[in-house]
Amino acid sequence: MTSPQGVGARLGFRLVGVEIRVEGLVMTYGDVRAVDDVSFTVAPGEFFGLLGPNGAGKTTTLEMIEGLRKPQSGSVRIDDHEPWRREPALQRRMGVQLQSSSFFERLTAREQLDTFGALYGVAAGRTDEMLEQVGLVDKAGVRTEDLSGGQKQRLSIACALIHDPEVVFLDEPTAALDPQARRNLWDVLRTINASGRTVVLTTHHMDEAEVLCDRVAIMDAGRILELDTPAALVRGLDAPVRISLAPGTLSVDDARAIAGGDPVTADDQGTTITTREPSRVLTALAQRDALDGLSVKGASLEDVFLELTGREYRA
Structure with missing residues (x-):
């Protein structure tokens, strides 16, 4: 298994993002052990993927890392902070794009970003930067309900980035998108990571993980089965x-x-x-x-x- 520090050094990360340490995470729902003793580390500036079939525990794991759920056992630390405590200083450093994104009703793309930015005290000019970064300048005046699926996904990511976070969490950001929209969004995600941010992605698209991620953890039944770079995992298959x-x-x-x-x-x-x-x-x-x-x-x-x-x- 390749260490995250080794990956970072080899790929020449700009160490701007945060480090994430996950140790012994457990979450159960009744008799179902959704997350079962999950541990891994994400290096600053790394693009890390959580892969697995439906019900593998990816989203639950991500929600505990984001601080949306408190682990029943184990710990998550983002630069030595516990995210479930919802510390304002840490939350400002995090950007979260949920699997199902909701927008304020009857607002345009620009108004959505202005609203999210205002919640963080971000200057109004940041909206124009984000519209350009995600390729929505020509859709700035369009209400979100009139955007295509791919455009909504890009706007959702822009809302997660409006406050310039150091770590970004993306839960199946290309789900239900057509191939062209997926490829377009990949370019956006590459740009996010190239800027130095740590990115954690869940997906069940293997080609997506192979193209984007520095390392991946393959989960099933709440456990991590393998964790390494995509190339190393493929070599290990000896196919x-x-x-x-x-x-x-x-x-x-x-x-x-x-x-x-x-x-x-x-x-x-x-x-x-x-x-x-x-x-x-x-x-x-x-x-x-x-x-x-x-x-x-x-x-x-x-x-x-x-x-x-x-x-x-x-x-």
Whole structure:
């Protein structure tokens, strides 16, 4: 497991954000142990992800870190402060975007930000900065009920950032967004983190975590199963590589000769060699001038996730 301090040093964080220490968190609801002895540390300036299927305990864990719930057992410290005590000085350093965001009725995007800013005593000019940062300048005069789902999510994040917090908590910020809106929001989240803020994200989108997060903790049934960088988790899976050839590139017999005993499948979409020796196979294909239209797919964070949590659907 990679230490958060090691990650920060390697990636060259600007250590502006706060450090989060979570130790032995427990939360139960009746007989259900929603969070079961969860511990981890988030380094200043790190982009940290909590991943897991529905009901894994991600949101409950995040709510305890944010101070919305007091842990039944264990502790959370944000720069040596306990967030559940709701200290005004600490709350000003935190920005929170909840899974389901609510806005004041009948206010425009600009008015929403002005209102949130006024609660923190923020200068009015900050609204223009945030509208530009989240790409909503042209929607400033539009009422929130008339914004698209992606625009509402960006406005929600802007409201969480209006007071310039050092740590930002995002609970499934791209849930229910279309692919274009998700990618657009990723750019916003990268900008937030690049400014030096610590970011803690919950998501069940593995591609999102793989692109954005420095480290991820995969949760299930209230426990952390694995915690490391996405790349290290994928390497640890030791999964084979799938090399796919366009139809007509090679005969099945030639593909099997190159595979040398590795599995080969063929259909109307082409031929696929599944191997743990991709360099050997790719070299042989190059020698036969068979690289046109080729695709190579290794394991992903999604493969790690499914290996750890299973493939059974959970509503």
